Structure formats: C-alpha cells, structure tokens
Amino acid sequence: MDRLYIVCVDDQREVLNALADDLEILNAHVEVEICESASEAKTLIEEIDANGDLLAVVISDQVMPGTSGVDFLTQLKEDGRFPKTLKILLTGLATHEDTIQAINEAGLDQYIEKPWSQEDLVIKIKKLLTLYVLRSGLDYQSFIQVLDQTTLYEGLRART
Amino acid sequence: MSDLKDYIISAYFSDPDHMIDLKEGQVLLHQNEINHRLFFIVEGVLQGFLPDEDIKDPVLEENAGGFIGVYSFFSKDHKSYTEVRAAKRSRVAYFNGDPFKLPGDEGVKFTKFLFSVVVEELRSRQHFAGHMARERHKSMTKLLQSEKMIVLGQLSMGLAHELNNAVGAFSSNLDQLTRSLTDYFKSHESEFVTPYFFEGLREGQTKSTKELREERSDYEQLGLNKSATRRIAKTGLDPVMLKAVINDDEQFGTQLSFLWEMGSTLHDMEVSSRQAAHVVQSVKQMGVANQRWSYTVDVNKTISEALAILKGISKEVAIETRFEQELPSIYACSGELIQIWVNLVKNAIESLNAFNQDTRKVMITTQLDGVSIAVNIEDNGPGIPKEVWEKIFQPSFSTKVAGLSFGLGLGLTIVKRIIEEHGGEIKVTSQPGQTVFSVFLPIETQPKE
Numbered sequence: 001m002d003r004l005y006i007v008c009v010d011d012q013r014e015v016l017n018a019l020a021d022d023l024e025i026l027n028a029h030v031e032v033e034i035c036e037s038a039s040e041a042k043t044l045i046e047e048i049d050a051n052g053d054l055l056a057v058v059i060s061d062q063v064m065p066g067t068s069g070v071d072f073l074t075q076l077k078e079d080g081r082f083p084k085t086l087k088i089l090l091t092g093l094a095t096h097e098d099t100i101q102a103i104n105e106a107g108l109d110q111y112i113e114k115p116w117s118q119e120d121l122v123i124k125i126k127k128l129l130t131l132y133v134l135r136s137g138l139d140y141q142s143f144i145q146v147l148d149q150t151t152l153y154e155g156l157r158a159r160t
Numbered sequence: 161m162s163d164l165k166d167y168i169i170s171a172y173f174s175d176p177d178h179m180i181d182l183k184e185g186q187v188l189l190h191q192n193e194i195n196h197r198l199f200f201i202v203e204g205v206l207q208g209f210l211p212d213e214d215i216k217d218p219v220l221e222e223n224a225g226g227f228i229g230v231y232s233f234f235s236k237d238h239k240s241y242t243e244v245r246a247a248k249r250s251r252v253a254y255f256n257g258d259p260f261k262l263p264g265d266e267g268v269k270f271t272k273f274l275f276s277v278v279v280e281e282l283r284s285r286q287h288f289a290g291h292m293a294r295e296r297h298k299s300m301t302k303l304l305q306s307e308k309m310i311v312l313g314q315l316s317m318g319l320a321h322e323l324n325n326a327v328g329a330f331s332s333n334l335d336q337l338t339r340s341l342t343d344y345f346k347s348h349e350s351e352f353v354t355p356y357f358f359e360g361l362r363e364g365q366t367k368s369t370k371e372l373r374e375e376r377s378d379y380e381q382l383g384l385n386k387s388a389t390r391r392i393a394k395t396g397l398d399p400v401m402l403k404a405v406i407n408d409d410e411q412f413g414t415q416l417s418f419l420w421e422m423g424s425t426l427h428d429m430e431v432s433s434r435q436a437a438h439v440v441q442s443v444k445q446m447g448v449a450n451q452r453w454s455y456t457v458d459v460n461k462t463i464s465e466a467l468a469i470l471k472g473i474s475k476e477v478a479i480e481t482r483f484e485q486e487l488p489s490i491y492a493c494s495g496e497l498i499q500i501w502v503n504l505v506k507n508a509i510e511s512l513n514a515f516n517q518d519t520r521k522v523m524i525t526t527q528l529d530g531v532s533i534a535v536n537i538e539d540n541g542p543g544i545p546k547e548v549w550e551k552i553f554q555p556s557f558s559t560k561v562a563g564l565s566f567g568l569g570l571g572l573t574i575v576k577r578i579i580e581e582h583g584g585e586i587k588v589t590s591q592p593g594q595t596v597f598s599v600f601l602p603i604e605t606q607p608k609e
Contacts, residue, residue, distance in 0.1 A: 011475065013365060014428050020390070027386050034369045044373070065476050093472075 003053045004030040004132070004143065006125065009041045009072065010061035010090070015114075019059065019090075022118040023125065029146045030056065030129065038067035045076075055085045056132040057125060059112075062091035062098060070098050073106035084135045086128040088112055127151045134159075168273045173200040173253040180254070182206075182246035188228070189244040195232035197254040198277075201225065204250020208242030220288055221247070228252070230281040320443040327440055331433040338426050345419075352405075356416050359395065360423025364431070367396045375399075382406055384413045391417040394424070435471075442468045442498065457492040459533050459601065460485075460526055465494075466501035467524075470509070477509050477520040484527045488603055496578045497601075501537075503575045504597050508539035511595070515542045532584065532600040544590040552588070 006026070008019045016034040023032045031053075035041040038060070048055055058076060060069040067075075073087045089102050092114035102108040109131075110124055126148040133140050133147060134155040140147060182188060182204065189195055191211055199206075206228050207218035219242060222228045232240040259270045338361070345354040367375070372390075378399040379389050384406075392402065392413065397420075406413040442465040460483045467479060505522060512520040523538045544552065553576045579586050584601040 013369075014432065016369060017365070017394075017428075024387050033373065036369050040370050063475060068476075 002138075004056045004129070005048050005053055006030055006032045006057045006059065006129075007041055007044060007048075007055065008032070008034045008059045009036075009038055009064070009069070010034075011036055011064040012061075015061070019121075022116075022121055025122065026125070026129075026146045029143055037064060038069070038072035041072065042075075045082075049081060054132075054136065054138075055082050057086045057088065057128050059088040059090050059125075062089060062102075063093050068098075070102045070106055073102065073108065077105070077107045084132055086110070086132055088124070088128070090114060090116065123148065130155065164269065164273050165276075168270060169200060169253075172255045172270070173202075175253070178254050178256070180252050182250045182252065184246055184248050186246050187243060188246065188252065189232070189240040189242075191240060191243040193232075193240045194238045195229050195240050196238060197229060197256040198233040199228045199252040199254045201228060202251040202253055204252075205247040206244055206250060206252070207247045208244050211243050217292075218247075219292075220285060222284065224250075226284070227277050227281065229254075230277060234278070316443060320440050323436070324440045324444065327433060327436045331430075331437060334426070334429055334433055338430070341422070341426070353412065353416050353419055356395070356420040357423040359397070360420040360425075361427050362423070364424045364427035365394050365396070367394060382413055383408050384410055384417075388414045388417050391421055395420045438468050439471065442466070452495075453491065453493045455491045456489045457494045457497065458489055459487055459492075459497065459535065462494050462497040463501050463524060463526070463535070466498045466505060469498070469502055470505055473506065474509055474522075477512055477522055479505070479522045479524070482523070482525040484525075487526060487528060487533055490533060490601055490603055492582055492601065496581070500575050500578055500599065501535075503572065504537045504599075507572070508537060508541065508595070508597075511541040512539055517541070529600065531604065532602050535599045535601070536596055537599075538594065538596045540593050541595055543592040543595050544588065546590070549588055549590065553586075 006023065008016060008023075010016050010019070013036065016036065020032055020034050026032060033044060035044055041058070041060075045055055058073065060072055062069040069089055069091065073089065076082060076085065076087065086109040087106060088110040089099075089106075089108055090112045099111065102111070109128060112121065112124065126146060129143070130140075130147040130151040132138075133143055134152070140152060179202070180188070180199075188199070188206060191209075201222055201224050203224045205224070206222050208220040208228075209215070209218055228244055229240070232238050259274055260267065262270050341357070342361070345357045348354055372393050376389070376393055379393040379402070381399065382389065382392065382403055384392060388410075395402075395417070402413075402416075406416065463481065463483070467474070467481070501524075505524070508522045509520075512522070517540075519540070521540045523536075525536045525538075527534050553572050576586055579599055579601070582601055584599060586600075587598045589596050589598075
C-alpha cells in the first residue's frame with residue numbers, strides 16, 4: 001500500500017496524546033500511530049510490514065516498563081528489515097550511558113528532550129521524513145506537503 | 161638480632177619481681193609522670209593517649225613483644241608524653257637500671273640492643289602517624305559526602321516548597337477553570353452537544369492505544385475526516401449511537417469530539433496536578449521541616465508516601481503491597497520512617513534494574529509480629545552475597561557506581577540508625593531471586609528525652 005508511518009512509543013498516555021495532537025498536521029499524508037509500550041509497537045510494526053506499508057520514523061521514550069526505549073530501538077536496528085527507518089529518542093530522563101548506547105547500538109538519528117515544542121518537533125520530523133523518502137527512492141512529489149524543503153533540495157542536488 | 165633480643169629479654173626482663181599485670185583500661189603511666197623504667201610487653205596491648213587534648217583515639221599502640229615508655233626512659237626530663245593504658249588484659253616486665261653503667265660486654269650488648277628498640281620505636285610511631293593520616297583522610301571524605309547529602313536535602317526541600325506553591329496555584333486555577341466551563345456548558349444544556357463535555361470530564365480516556373487501533377474502523381463509518389475520527393474514537397462511546405446522533409453532520413461530529421476532548425483534557429490535568437501535589441507533599445514529609453515525633457504514626461501510610469516519592473523511578477518494577485489493615489499507631493517520626501522505606505525500596509529497584517531481568521517485582525508487606533510491627537521489603541533480584549550481609553550497613557559500602565543512581569554508601573547506615581532510634585531492628589536474608597529486608601518497629605516505644 002506504500003503508506004508512510006510514524007510510530008510513537010511512550011508509557012504515558014498524556015504524552016502520547018500530546019504527541020499525536022502536535023503531529024496532527026501531518027495526518028493527511030502520513031499515518032501517525034501511538035503505542036503505550038515497546039511490545040505494542042512491535043506488534044504494530046509487524047502489521048505495517050505485513051501490509052507492505054513503510055515504517056518511516058519511530059519516536060520512543062526511554063524510561064518505560066518492560067523494554068526500554070534504547071533496547072527497543074536497538075532491537076529494531078538489529079531486525080534488519082528497516083534499515084532506512086529513522087529513530088528518535090524522546091526523553092526527559094536518560095543517563096550518559098543510555099545516550100551513548102542509543103547512538104552506538106541503536107543508530108539513533110535524533111535526540112529530543114522533554115518537554116518539546118511543537119514547532120521544533122514538526123521541523124525535525126519533516127527533516128527525517130524527507131531523508132526517508134530520499135533514501136527509499138519514493139516519489140517525493142506525493143509527500144511534498146510534509147517534507148522539509150531545504151533537506152529535499154540538498155538531497156536532490158547531491159543525487160545529480 | 162633475635163638471639164640478642166632473646167638474651168636481653170631473659171637477662172633483664174624476666175624478673176618476676178619486675179612484672180606488672182594490668183587489667184583492661186588500667187593506667188600504667190600517667191601523662192607527665194616521671195618514669196625511669198623501660199617496659200617490655202609480655203602479653204596484651206598498650207595504648208598511649210593524650211587526655212589533656214581531649215583526643216579520644218590513641219596516638220600510639222604497642223603489642224606483645226614490643227617496648228613501651230621508650231621516650232620517657234631516655235629523655236632528659238623522664239616525663240611520659242602520653243597516658244599509657246592497657247587496651248586489654250596485659251602483662252609488662254620492666255628494667256629500671258642505667259643501661260650505660262652495665263659492666264663491659266653486658267653494656268655493649270644492652271646498648272646495641274637498645275639501638276634497635278629506639279629504631280623500632282621510631283618505625284612504630286611513623287607507622288601510626290601514617291595510619292592516623294589515612295583515617296583522617298577517610299573521615300574527611302565521608303564528611304564531604306554527607307555534607308553533599310545535606311546540601312542535596314536542603315535543595316530538595318527548597319524545591320518542594322517552590323513547587324508546592326506552583327502546584328497549589330495550578331490546581332486551584334484548574335478547579336476554577338473547570339467550574340467556569342461546567343457552569344457555562346450547564347447553562348447551554350439545551351444545545352445537544354454539551355453533554356459530551358461532561359462525558360470527557362467525568363472519566364477521561366479509558367481506551368488503550370491498542371483498543372483504539374482495533375476499533376478505529378467502527379468509527380470510520382461516521383463520515384468524519386481522519387483527525388476527527390481518531391479524536392471521536394477516543395471517547396469510547398458506542399459508534400452506533402454516535403452514528404445516529406451525528407447523522408452525517410460533519411460539523412456537529414467534529415464539535416462533539418472537540419468538546420469531549422476538552423473535558424477529557426481537564427480530567428487528565430486534574431489527575432496530574434493531584435499526583436504532583438502528592439509527590440511534593442511526600443517530599444516535604446520526608447524533609448527536615450517535618451521531623452516531629454508523634455504518637456499516632458500510621459506505618460502503612462508512611463509506606464504509601466514513600467511509594468509516591470518513588471513513582472518516577474519505579475516504573476519498570478511491579479510493586480505490590482500487602483498491608484495489615486488493623487495495625488496500631490506507633491510513637492515514631494513519620495518523616496524518618498518514610499526515609500527508611502524510600503531507601504530500602506529504592507535499593508531494591510536499583511538492584512533489579514541493574515540486573516536487567518524481565519520480571520522485576522518488589523513486594524511490601526506489613527504485619528503485627530508480637531510486640532512489633534514487621535515490615536518486609538522483598539525483591540526478586542540477584543541477591544546479596546552472604547559475606548556482605550553485615551557490611552552493607554556500614555558506611556561507605558556501595559555497589560552503585562554508574563548511571564542515574566549514585567551511591568554514597570550512606571543509605572543503609574542511615575536506615576539502620578533511624579530504626580535503632582525507634583528502638584527497632586533490621587534484618588536481611590538473601591538468595592538469588594529473593595532478598596528480604598525485615599524491619600521491626602516496637603509498638604511500645606518510650607518517648608525520647
């Protein structure tokens with residue numbers, strides 16, 4: 001089906017709702033899904049993959065019951081099926097070690113600190129979405145509304 | 161050398177008439193006492209003190225086989241520099257002649273031997289000075305650490321105070337806002353859409369994200385746009401009923417979902433503000449501002465307060481409580497009890513997290529145990545090796561070295577001190593998968609003067 005997905009993981013429902021509200025403006029072109037745990041997100045990602053849809057961006061909290069954000073993102077990287085997926089750690093509480101591990105082992109693309117601002121969040125997500133579209137060689141025209149123009153321009157110029 | 165020593169000891173320090181038996185604590189030499197004897201310690205331990213400077217720790221120590229009184233014996237004024245006492249039951253032999261007046265070969269032997277005694281005395285004092293310097297360094301470090309803790313404590317009290325004001329203002333303004341909106345929507349009750357505000361306010365969102373995804377298709381039939389569909393699904397209201405109410409009026413449907421969300425947001429804010437107020441209250445409870453002893457302390461309640469403080473770090477752990485509801489009130493300091501539970505539960509959580517096992521459980525039980533209230537804090541972590549069971553209550557014993565948990569090695573020492581202040585005791589038993597800290601608090605405690 002080739003739909004683009006952004007999957008958000010956080011154990012606090014208020015945070016998830018706030019994230020979903022902030023990303024609502026992307027709704028027309030991408031699917032924003034929220035999950036209360038890493039295991040819920042894993043099931044959802046399986047479905048997305050089974051439907052032939054695309055996992056563009058994963059945003060995860062660090063401190064959660066069960067699997068932590070870094071472990072979840074590391075598992076996702078090791079899975080091998082989603083090499084182009086961009087990974088964001090969104091957290092108010094991460095140790096130096098967690099962060100180093102996230103970058104080295106989970107191949108983190110972005111680190112966002114809580115509390116975030118909507119403007120900043122949307123800009124960052126758009127940049128990552130653009131990178132995903134470019135990396136995957138998708139037709140960027142159909143997503144142009146949710147892409148970051150500068151990133152897109154630079155990406156296209158580098159290609160030629 | 162040792163042949164010479166053996167000879168000198170047998171020749172000059174073996175006379176039964178020149179032996180003194182000392183009981184523990186008995187003084188051999190007073191400070192500044194004139195001394196013409198050189199003492200050989202046959203058995204026991206002797207220590208030198210400086211009572212005039214009010215220093216409680218010994219400044220020198222000599223064991224069996226060593227000599228004491230060396231300084232006063234050889235010095236010009238023969239005054240004893242320290243007060244010499246037996247640290248335990250001891251026996252000394254003494255020589256009180258003039259070693260330099262012994263005839264011929266004997267004099268040479270004795271002075272040769274004395275030379276080694278003096279050198280040994282120097283070495284011993286040097287060693288003792290080194291030991292004292294190390295001890296001083298250790299206690300300085302400990303002092304700095306506890307000072308750091310005090311500063312942290314004061315900081316958190318200040319923080320709690322500031323937050324208390326802010327949270328107070330936030331929650332009363334929120335109440336005000338909720339009341340105004342409620343009044344407003346009540347006065348517009350005729351409008352069909354207002355009940356959905358109250359729906360949202362009453363319970364907030366009850367559906368999990370997983371349920372919402374599963375049921376989403378039911379709400380897609382309402383004919384609303386994507387965002388409105390997702391919002392209206394969160395209400396959890398029956399889609400068939402909604403279909404009838406909305407009746408394909410997209411504007412009405414969108415309005416309905418907004419009003420529900422407004423109510424639900426207020427509901428969430430109220431829950432969060434109550435939670436914040438509770439945490440701040442609990443921190444204040446623990447702080448210095450509230451160190452009063454009272455006859456009506458409810459132990460179960462102090463545990464609940466502690467768990468509220470720990471909520472932020474206890475997420476990855478399933479904490480279960482089994483409280484005996486009929487516990488008698490005890491005479492205690494509730495702030496200090498909270499501190500005990502915070503320390504013990506925090507230790508359990510940190511050991512579980514460090515071990516990174518899949519199921520992490522902490523179980524807290526209270527029960528009446530004869531004349532005491534028994535509180536057990538049990539975790540299913542890796543356990544504490546038996547060799548260190550006793551050591552963990554000593555200062556500077558810490559297993560925490562990295563991450564957000566920083567250990568000063570004072571936690572359990574403080575816990576033990578507080579429990580002893582309450583006339584209680586703490587025990588630990590541990591094996592892999594089951595570590596239990598048991599705290600016993602007596603029901604009948606005499607008020608402290």
